[in-house]
Amino acid sequence: MVTTTIWEKNLNDLESGRVRAANFIDGKWVANTEVKAQILEAFKAGVLKEENGFVDKHNLMPQSFRLEQGIRVVPGGTSVRRGAYIAKGVIIMPPSYINVGAFVDEGTMVDSHVLVGSCAQIGKKVHLSTAVQIGGVLEPIGANPVVIEDEAFIGAGAVIVEGIIVKRRAVIAPGVILSKGIPVYDIVNNRMLEKGEPIPENAIVVPGNRPVKSDNEYATKLGLTLQCAIIVKYRDEKSEASLVLEDFLR
Template sequence: MVAVTEWEKTLNELEAGRVRSANFIDGQWVANTAIKQQILEAFKAGILKEENGFVDKHNLMPQNFRLEHGVRVVPGGTSVRRGAHVAKGVIIMPPSYINVGAFVDEGTMVDSHVLVGSCAQIGKRVHLSAAVQIGGVLEPIGAAPVVIEDEAFIGAGAVIVEGIIVKRRAVIAPGVILSKGIPVYDIVNGRMLDKGEPIPENAVVVPGNRPVKSDNAYATQLGLTLQCAIIVKYRDEKSETSLVLEDFLR
């Protein structure tokens, strides 16, 4: 009988959702370094294999879903890599890609051309609209992943990277880019979020611009601006996502 390696056990546990590559501990999301180390071990142990016209590590080939998984994967080029957890009730439209170590919770919609990067954490009943890019991170193993909490709405073409956390029921408008280098201004409360501070619960975030802070006469003459994100309001429990966005994007 062939012994099961530690990394194989870890990939199995990740797919089943019994372990995660990041955990919510004492009020904050923390990378599970032991799990991420085993994912890296799987990459090291993998041997290149050709399958269906593709070449990848033999032990990280895409998963094959069956009816009993309760996941709807629409035909047309979607791949869910080995070691990713996709819960019951998730819908994945083609083509989309969910990478190793990612966690996608129940009832979430993954629309066309969506990337869910390695170790990203996606909550329950999240809507990832078309062409959304959720960044991934394997190394350094202590780096926290992007986290999208329950019932958040991420608009088409939004890009969320570098460990940004979007709290529950937040609305990210189409085209918003969130990274540690892009400031987020909360005009409701008259403040700028601290670097790495999560997007607050129920926040409605739209794309914006700010003047270049520079004594460069050329930049001033042209009126050059830099990208930012703006919290324009906060949802209440009754507000519908579509109506909230329509009000502020007209």
């Protein structure tokens, strides 16, 4: 009789979608510390193994997919690590990498050169454009992962890290960087988002710059600026038309 370890069952449950590294509870996203702890246990239990010219922990080798799963993984260097959940209807263009504990829901497009980091949560019908970087987090186990909710559109080259939450149907323009240290200004509602506050539903976010504090004479003299992100509008009929996905490619 083969005994299944707790960490192995955890990886199986993650791949099947029975458990997640973060859950939406009482109106907010909360890290599942038990799940994350068992992912770390899997790393500890793993031993290095050589396979097809690569070396990794023997228990975290990449997944293989079958036709009946309804997942489209285009040839060309993509890797989906053990313990990541990929739902039916997901399309993964090469080369992309999806790390352990990640959750990618139905109908999402993962375009070329995309990273979906460990434990990141990606909703339904999300579009991750070329070269998008979604940060991952395993430690500390209580830290929330990046969450991209349903129908969000993440533009080419955007970087989203440090547990940032992007709410439903938000649009992140190409080149935007979102982290805890980068302020987000909502010029529609004349306010700055609180630290850790999610990007609101339907928000359209573009990259911006702000002056360095005026009490720094040297920075003022040189006209130096710091990076920020700006909510310039919220989705309307015009923006909907420009964001129609290429359904015929699916």
